[in-house]
Amino acid sequence: xxxxxxxxxxxxxxxxxxxxxxxxxxxxxxxxxxxxxxxxxxxxxxxxxxxxxxxxxxxxxxxxxxxxxxxxxxxxxxxxxxxxxxxxxxxxxxxxxxxxxxxxxxxxxxxxxxxxxxxxxxxxxxxxxxxxxxxxxxxxxxxxxxxxxxxxxxxxxxxxxxxxxxxxxxxxxxxxxxxxxxxxxxxxxxxxxxxxxxxxxxxxxxxxxxxxxxxxxxxxxxxxxxxxxxxxxxxxxxxxxxxxxxxxxxxxxxxxxxxxxxxxxxxxxxxxxxxxxxxxxxxxxxxxxxxxxxxxxxxxxxxxxxxxxxxxxxxxx
Numbered sequence: 001x002x003x004x005x006x007x008x009x010x011x012x013x014x015x016x017x018x019x020x021x022x023x024x025x026x027x028x029x030x031x032x033x034x035x036x037x038x039x040x041x042x043x044x045x046x047x048x049x050x051x052x053x054x055x056x057x058x059x060x061x062x063x064x065x066x067x068x069x070x071x072x073x074x075x076x077x078x079x080x081x082x083x084x085x086x087x088x089x090x091x092x093x094x095x096x097x098x099x100x101x102x103x104x105x106x107x108x109x110x111x112x113x114x115x116x117x118x119x120x121x122x123x124x125x126x127x128x129x130x131x132x133x134x135x136x137x138x139x140x141x142x143x144x145x146x147x148x149x150x151x152x153x154x155x156x157x158x159x160x161x162x163x164x165x166x167x168x169x170x171x172x173x174x175x176x177x178x179x180x181x182x183x184x185x186x187x188x189x190x191x192x193x194x195x196x197x198x199x200x201x202x203x204x205x206x207x208x209x210x211x212x213x214x215x216x217x218x219x220x221x222x223x224x225x226x227x228x229x230x231x232x233x234x235x236x237x238x239x240x241x242x243x244x245x246x247x248x249x250x251x252x253x254x255x256x257x258x259x260x261x262x263x264x265x266x267x268x269x270x271x272x273x274x275x276x277x278x279x280x281x282x283x284x285x286x287x288x289x290x291x292x293x294x295x296x297x298x299x300x301x302x303x304x305x306x307x308x309x310x311x312x313x314x315x316x317x
Contacts, residue, residue, distance in 0.1 A: 006031050006282055009063040009092075011083060012074030013038040013047035016097060020126075020271040021072060022051040023264075027272075031279065034066045064090045070120075070282050072275075073097065078315070081106040084121060088113050093120040095278045098167055099299050100292060102315055107299055111292045122278050122288035123295035125171045129277060130270035131255060132242040133172060136225070136234045139244055140176060145229035148177050148202075148210040153218035162187070162198040162311060163302065166214035170305065171290075171298040172225055173212065177204045180301055185212075187309035193316060200305045212305070239268040 008031060010017065025031055035055040036047040044056035057063065060083055063071060071087050073080060073096040081101040087094050088110075100123050101107040114121040127133055150169040158164065174180070185200035196217050202210035208229070223238040235243040241254045255268045266272050274290070281288045303313055 004030065006069045006279055007034050007067055008032070008279075009034055009060075009066065009068050009071045010036045010047065010051065010053065010074065011060045011063070011071060013040075013043045014074065017047065017072075017074040018050060020266045020269070021074060021275065022047065024266050024272050024275050025072075026052050028276070028279065030283070034068065035063050037063060061086065063087075064092070068092045070095065070278065077102055081110060084110055085113060088117045088119045088121065091117070091119060093122075093278075093282050095122045095124060095275070097124045098171075098295070099123070099163075100295055101299075103313075104300060104303055107292075107296050111296050114292045120278075120281055120288055121292040122274075122281065123290050123292065124271075124274060125168065125290045125295065125298065126270040126274045127168045127172055127238065128175055128270065128290060129273035130239050130268060131273075132236050132239060132253070132268070133175075133225075133270070134273075135242050135244075135253060136227070136236050137176065139232055139234050140227065140229065143230055144177055144204075144206050144208060145227035145234075146208050147226075147228045148173050148208065149213075149224075149226040150210065151213045151215075151222055151224045153213065153215045153220075153222040155216065155218055155220060157194045157196055157216040160193055160312075160315070161195055161216050162214050162306060162309070166198065166212065166305075167298065167302050169212065169214070169223065169225070170302045171295075173202065173210050174298055174301060176225070176227060177202075177206065177208050177210055179205045179297065180210070180304075181205050183301070183304045183308050185305045185309035187311055189311070192311050195309075195311060198305065198309050198311065200309065202301075239265070239270075 033053040036053040038044040048056035182203035187198040189195040197215040200212040225236040
């Protein structure tokens with residue numbers, strides 16, 4: 001039986017929360033935002049104003065006394081495992097930004113904890129829910145592509161760039177191509193925590209081949225997926241357009257014109273739809289598409305790429 005209203009809390013008030021969650025959650029009539037949390041009282045009050053929460057709090061544990069149905073964890077990744085565990089153990093369904101943990105050991109424990117408690121744990125791989133990716137997926141709904149080429153290029157080297165940013169493309173490649181049996185990867189770096197680029201060739205269990213490029217010496221930000229198979233081709237230019245080609249026609253769908261020139265990042269990057277999906281899973285007691293078990297497979301694949309490329313699996317202590 002569906003619930004009438006969903007009582008949710010928000011932990012974290014940083015960039016991701018302010019740009020992609022605070023604008024979205026108040027749109028839904030069936031959501032009550034009962035509390036927003038930041039260690040900084042001023043940030044908590046600002047978050048309260050931005051999303052219309054009933055309370056501004058400085059300790060995430062305080063949310064457990066407010067009768068939550070679900071919580072959004074939007075904090076730095078080092079805090080995810082502890083905070084997820086707390087809410088699952090207190091009977092609250094959890095949506096957490098990627099990654100769910102900073103080690104495979106902790107990720108494995110969280111998958112088990114979600115199953116043990118019977119509470120949902122959804123990881124925010126929002127690209128899957130982006131309109132361009134949904135349309136692309138429909139092309140290969142019955143038979144997957146033979147070739148998948150994914151790029152997540154971004155200028156300037158940053159801390160653990162492949163882990164922090166390429167994980168979205170790795171997840172999409174799994175989503176479109178299925179599970180991966182073989183990985184070959186290489187990387188360029190002087191400091192392995194600040195790699196310049198990583199490239200990888202993936203062999204899928206289906207027999208398909210994937211090529212991944214994550215380059216921090218590129219001219220500008222670029223996030224694309226190109227797929228071929230079944231006499232069809234798809235090119236996704238995230239988040240703005242998807243081009244679908246067959247033997248006779250080429251169709252280009254552009255998001256901005258469809259939104260009358262007012263396409264918003266929270267919509268075309270998939271945040272709005274991933275948030276709504278989580279809320280519906282709470283109401284209807286459904287399993288999220290990007291639940292803990294599925295997100296674990298993406299994180300495991302990424303760690304295989306890191307290991308093969310000679311990059312560290314753990315953060316600096």
